[in-house]
Amino acid sequence: MYFPYLRGRQYELLALRELAVNDLLGDHVTPIVEPVKLSPTLVNMMAEFIRVQHPISIIRNPEVGTFMSDWQDVQEESKEAGYKQRFAEHYYNPNIIKSMIMQKNARSLFDFWNRKGIEIPNLLVINTSRDYIDLYEELFGTTIPRYVLMPDESAFRRKVRHHKVLLDDKFEKQERNADYQDEDDEFFSDDHLYYKEDGFVGFSDYSIVGNEYQEAGFAPYAVAIHIVYFASNGTLRVKHFVSDSNEDITNPALKFYQAVSKLHEWYYTNPHPVEMTLGLTTLLQHYIDQSYPGLGTVKKLSLMHHIELMGKYLSEV
Secondary structure (H helix, E strand, O other): OEEEEEOOOHHHHHHHHHHHHOOOOOOOEOOEEOOOOOOHHHHHHHHHHHHHOOOEEEEOOOOOOOHHHHHHOOOOOOHHHHHHHHHHHHHOOOOEEEEEEOOOOHHHHHHHHHHHOOOHHHOEEEOOOHHHHHHHHHHHOOOOOOEEEEOOOHHHHOOOOOOEEEEOOOOOOOOOHHHHHHHOEEEEEOHHHHOOOOOOOEEEEOOOOOOOOOOOOOOOOOOEEEEEEEOOOOOEEEEEEEOOOOOOOOOHHHHHHHHHHHHHHHHOOOOOOOOOOHHHHHHHHHHHHOOOOOHHHHHHHHHHHHHHHHHHHHHHO
């Protein structure tokens, strides 16, 4: 089972919704969303997963973003009040896996869920801080959550022995997009090959986004497209396609066309280096049309490609 861990930015939510609408997730992919704001995109994405009856994990005590303050600061009769009501209604649907991060407010959330009658075996827990291992053991010592995301470290293995999901940041994020030119083809992961052998029921990563969270984007000097693919030995690698005119922030459409031209050339080698997906198809169509979808959409399509590719792989093994 693959658990792509996403931070719930606009393009990530749109990627998940598009995958769900087109039935491209497969039976072995369960996305995890740490919502960063209370938004219509979030509740619409949840509604789509409920409609297609595909499980998705939504973290109720996110560590980053403004979701918690958004929730608390909602004014009556505001549009945000509508989002809050819809989120609350969706959250209790059985297709929404109730999820928490082990941190300071974990106990109060645990107690709240207990009062609501939400059972521990239905929960997903992210347990990555050594400071909260003892609290995890206190809360879940007798009844095991449905899934427990954790790093592959001895301190966690000693305390968590069942329903373990391996969580690791596989993306080597560079300070600047132009820096991906220095090593444009690199190892990404082999967790999909060995997670069961290592005692895990699933594996999780932050896809081609990485664990680092930034509140706002910025105009880049370079455009980079990141495409995950399977190497001949079965491991995952990531290929970076970077623009050439990277001296300033002007003309992002030209920068995108330079990057996607390299993607087009790479894909149409013989044989094709990666299986086709909806995200990859759409990127290549932008090359053909010489159209520029915007940087958020470029990230969305690369993310869609990775998640769909993993769903196909797990459906075949």
